Amino acid sequence: MSPESTGQNKHNLTVYRRGFRTWRGNRPFWAGLFTMLGGAPIAYFPYADLQLGNMTLAMSTTAGAGSLIIGVLLITLGLTMWFHSIVRVFAGVAAILLALISIPVANIGGFVIGFLFALIGGALSISWAPGEPQPEEEAPHTAPLDKQQPESEYAEGALHGATVPPQQPGDHGTASGYGTSSGYDGGTHRAG
Known part of the structure; x- marks a missing residue:
């Protein structure tokens, strides 16, 4: 390998990282991430089987379908926050409502983990506002x-x-x- 290839790859990594930072800054990124992280345990725990030695512990409940629907909707709302930030307030309110509904329906909101992540993600989505573009400063004319x-x-x-x-x-x-x-x-x- 030549010395130039290392620098070129490093440059590409920097370009991708800056592009991701720009993409992340133009939308409620953390709100979407927390909402999706909240939906995963809510959807997963009712269908999970925990192995303790020779004993299998099943968490399945009668409301397993409701848990799956709530979890999938929270993940969809998280993706909506990322890719359609114009509806961020609606997505945030819906995420908070689904997180509250998950407490009685989905094993205490995914054992409180999913509930807290979805609640924080919804609150972040409601409170996020796009930044104003800063005017370019002109050099003083002398x-x-x-x-x-x-x-x-x-x-x-x-x-x-x-x-x-x-x-x-x-x-x-x-x-x-x-x-x-x-x-x-x-x-x-x-x-x-």
């Missing part, structure tokens, strides 16, 4: 160095407190006439 020096005796007098006669139209070399023949004063405004 006159070129040769234009910062006074161009006439009137300008030198103006710097030392003397009065300056008013500029006449077409007079481009006076104290206040930093403009050029094109009518611009060196800044972003037109000379008047």
